[in-house]
Amino acid sequence: MRILICDDDALIIEQLQKYIRNFFENISVKCPEMVCFSDGESLLADKGEKDILFLDIEMPGMNGIYVGKELKKKNDKIIIFIVTSYSEYLDDAMRFHVFRYLSKPLAKQRFFRNMKDAVDLYNTMTVKIPVETKQGVHTLPASSVIAVEAQGRKVTVHTTLCDFESIHNMQYWLELLPKNRFFQTHRSFIINLEHVTDFDRNLVHMSDNQSAYLTKRKYSAFKEAYLLYLESTR
Template identity: 45%
Template sequence: MRIILCDDDEQILDQLQKYLREYHESAHLAKPEYAVYSNGDALLAPESRASALRADIAFLDVEMPGRNGINIGALLREKNPKIKIFIVTSYLDYLDDAMKFHVFRYLSKPIDKARLFRNFKEALYQISMEAEKMSIETKEETIICSSDEIVMIEKEDRRVIVHTLSRSLESVENAKYWDRLLKYRSFNRPHRSYIINLKYPPVLYP
């Protein structure tokens, strides 16, 4: 696992690393790879950009010299839809901008360790769930895929249609089944007839 830390406050960077190491040790998890930057321009420098875009989790400050955390977060999310982004800041004015690119969590400074642990645990859980394979059972066949391949679940009268990146399938399971199964992944139910994958733009929806 690769984790990005980007903040112009050295004390915050030290605190984040200390807390994250403590979490991994207490949970008996393998040590992740950390990449630490003092500003957004350093994160996107030619020698670090490619590696940063492959990160699993990013903790980004908002107000930094050069490109701010909102700009950096939007770019990381565009290039790597799977990344879990934590915005870490004292300025709540940026919440609306952060939500536009589906930031995973918004953490206030000073960092509360218990809250960080809770949200980091959920991020790890979602990452593990997204990597897990699931089955789509129809009357004719059973298809194995990951949740990343599912664009939307649609309820049409008594039918439940699973729209994937490659095709649409009529599931033998009801909408409640899919709601429970996808609850902790990157899905949202904006309407009782739809469960959508927030990783994909609306243009992909049928």
């Protein structure tokens, strides 16, 4: 993971660095690389990976709205926090799907909550899982899994690439898949919330024309989990 900060206020950069270090200390994880910029031009010129970005709006030269849009064009997976005192830019920022909007002065506990959501999202997008079949082992991003379906003893992993017949049972997949992004809608289905297109009280429809049964007793819990997922990606 590589975290970037772009702000023309040195005190804000220092505060963000401190909060980021504190966050990773609290979860007992080594702090990732942090790179800081004071203007949008130098950020756009950077050739390194861009995973999580804290971006100011009012800066000399290019403003943060323009810079954020350009970065999203190059990498739509980048997780962008807008950090500003100017709430009037909120609508513009949301149009290019920023992750969260943080107001100055920064509130530490709110920062920690949002940082946890960002790290969870990053882990889900980047974590890879082994799909073991009788023919061999295929390593795939968890995000490419649409659903896991059981038909009797046969367990099929539906992915954006193709379907795989797993040698493992549903309990194995329940324990393996990230719980903040996958939900068991029925004893025969575990689905990826990222791929949901719509649902009713009986069925969940997903990308690639996939669908899964939704038991009535799980409808409320599924609805809540899905809405929380959507909130975490905004």
